[in-house]
Amino acid sequence: MKSSRRSFLKISGALAALAALPSSVKAFYKDVKNFIIPPKHTTPISITVNKKTYKVTADTRTTLLDLLREQLHLTGAKKGCDHGQCGACTVHIKGKHVLSCLTLAAQAAGKEVTTIEGLAEGDKLHPMQKAFIECDGFQCGYCTPGQIMSAVACVNEGHTKSVAAIKEFMSGNLCRCGAYNGIVESIQKVAAL
Ligand code: FES
Ligand code: FES
Numbered sequence: 001m002k003s004s005r006r007s008f009l010k011i012s013g014a015l016a017a018l019a020a021l022p023s024s025v026k027a028f029y030k031d032v033k034n035f036i037i038p039p040k041h042t043t044p045i046s047i048t049v050n051k052k053t054y055k056v057t058a059d060t061r062t063t064l065l066d067l068l069r070e071q072l073h074l075t076g077a078k079k080g081c082d083h084g085q086c087g088a089c090t091v092h093i094k095g096k097h098v099l100s101c102l103t104l105a106a107q108a109a110g111k112e113v114t115t116i117e118g119l120a121e122g123d124k125l126h127p128m129q130k131a132f133i134e135c136d137g138f139q140c141g142y143c144t145p146g147q148i149m150s151a152v153a154c155v156n157e158g159h160t161k162s163v164a165a166i167k168e169f170m171s172g173n174l175c176r177c178g179a180y181n182g183i184v185e186s187i188q189k190v191a192a193l
Helices: 002-036 064-071 127-134 144-156 163-172 180-191
Strands: 042-049 052-059 090-093 096-099 112-114
Touching: 042 064, 052 064, 090 144, 096 144, 127 144, 127 180, 144 163, 144 180, 163 180
Parallel strands: 042 112
Antiparallel strands: 042 052, 090 096, 090 112
């Protein structure tokens, strides 16, 4: 009798452990999932890009670059390194050049953003875009939107007094085709207008 009671307790204990297993496994997987893919926290964002205001909802961790490319479908700003090293994602916020891969979309909320798509006026190219064409400032063109946005800022912010000053200002924009001479020439051309 004693022994059958012990067996009963053993068996019921084992059954209880088995019953508990699925939920603990579930909880374990939930923890792992939350670790790998943390839950989303979204926020509403109102942002003005190229003079048009957009109201979107985005994850609070969304970068300005991803918001532009993936939610607003403005793909002019390029994703080169996504780590602030190449300048391909350069845009302007309130006229100042910024790396959109290192800027949270929420930081640009309520501010004026200009991308390469906003430089031309209709069919009329911006003088810097014209200069890049005339001076052969791009080859494969992948870095070109970022280069042009930085080049416009270079002129606007008055860093064109010497080739060295231009190169220093533009040093955050990498071009693997080596169009640097054409880029410097383009900037000098626009600075002289
Ligand atoms: S993509 Fe932003 S600096 Fe390279
Ligand atoms: S033109 Fe090719 S990377 Fe600059």
